[in-house]
Amino acid sequence: MITHIDHLVLTTRDLDACIDFYTQVLNMELIKFGDNRVAFSFGQHKINVHEYGCEIEPKAHLPVPGSLDICLISHSSTEQIKLHLEATQVEILEEPVTRTGACGPNTSYYLRDPDLNLIEISHYQSSHKTGG
Template sequence: MISHFDHIVLTVANIDKAVSFYETVLKMEPITFANGRKAMRFGQQKINLQLLGQELRNHAMEGSGDLCLITSWSMAEVIDHLKNCKVTILEGPVSKSGALGPIQSVYFNDPDNNLIEVSVYEDELSNDEQETD
């Protein structure tokens, strides 16, 4: 019945700060939609951003999100980029179980304490990365 996600919604304290983080750290494209709302587009999906209390149907609080994002970058490139952006890696790289098989992941928080996991499928890792992780 379900084929894929279209979008998810994250509750944030500051829309501009969240847009800057997702654009800079995760290389997502900021877009504006419906009455000036903000979202971050990547691939064929997007993350809608809402201010705490903006959406009365959604009772999510800041920091309640937990996302796993798949990257086309190598894990070494991801780690170097996060370090250059001064993002604190909470854990990783570690082996986890993705929707399509084993993944290598790093974990960090966005400015609102949502947990972000950036992952590479293990069958896409280079031999060097598989030997060192």
């Protein structure tokens, strides 16, 4: 029945810092739509952004900044990911660690966005099914 994720919603306290992180550190495309809505696009997916206290209805039961824990897949090598993160001067919490993702073993770096959400950037070492 379900084939893939279309979008998810992130709640932020600081829209400008959030935009800077997701566009500069994660290289996502900023999208503005509707009535002053903001989202980040990557591949065939997007992350919609709600400002804390001004969420769009309907919304999660308890939308709070810092509650997101997400794994994002990169086609860049683990070495390229590390060089990019170092160039953006973002703090790397764990590097590189082997995990098991939806498509098998991968290598991940962990960091936090400005709202302290946990961001895992992962690279699959071998070919894998991408879904869709």
